[in-house]
Amino acid sequence: MLDNLLKEHAKEFHQIVPFNAATDKLFPFDFTENNKELTAEQIANTENFSNYINTKLKENNCKYGIGGYDEHRTLYARSKHFDTNEEPRRLHLGIDIWGEVGTRIMSPLDGIVHSFAFNNNDSDYGATIILTHNLEGISFHTLYGHLSLNSIKNLQEGKRIIKGEVIAEFGMRFENGNWPPHLHFQIISDITNYKGDYPGVCKFSEKKYWLQNSPDPDSILQMNRYL
Secondary structure (H helix, E strand, O other): HHHHHHHOOOOOOOOOOOOOOOOOOOOOOOOOOOOOOHHHHHHHOHHHHHHHHHHHHHOOOOOOEEEEOOEEHHHHOHHHHHHHOOOOEEOOEEEEEEEOOOOOEEOOEEEEEEEEEEEOOOOEEEEEEEEEEEEEEEEEEEEEEOOOOHHHOOOOOOOEEOOOEEEEEEOOOOOOOOOEEEEEEEEOOOOOOOOOOOOEEEEEEHHHHHHHHOOOOOOHHHHHHHH
16 A cells, blocks of 8 residues: 555655766666675675675776665675574665765655664664654655765654754764665564664565565655666
């Protein structure tokens, strides 16, 4: 239901990162086992991983790298943060936009600050903001992970956010969970009792529930058409 509603309002959303379709290019990153260029050693070392990201963007003259929704990612073996006793979490529930530290992030529509936190575990979100929105009486949430600490400084729950307002920026590795700079953007239908955090990856065996509760973020981003 939420997915269809978002598609109906597709023309109303403000862009989330600065992007000019006439001049800017996107590189489609693949972090599944199909990517034979990346080794486990590269991924485990944030500096080497960043070099891989930056090299690809530069070689292809791209402003951003993008991808990841419903992607079964082997890269999460880089951290025990995504491991469980029974089955590791490897299925990605958001879209990642890889770019420069300090890249501005804007709200796609009006809303309020639901919650925020500094999830300071290795390979976690780091600084995180969750917004609440309403369309035709339907409430839902958007999550922004791997932000700068400055993005959550002096922030308050319940703060009103205006469509197009700059709400955050891409963080550096020491504040974004030890990743190359990027934004994890995710839509959440029912956030239950989570605050300042919500799973961005799930067990593959549970994908039906999690993907239904976190529909394709490109229904708001609308960037995949430019790949």
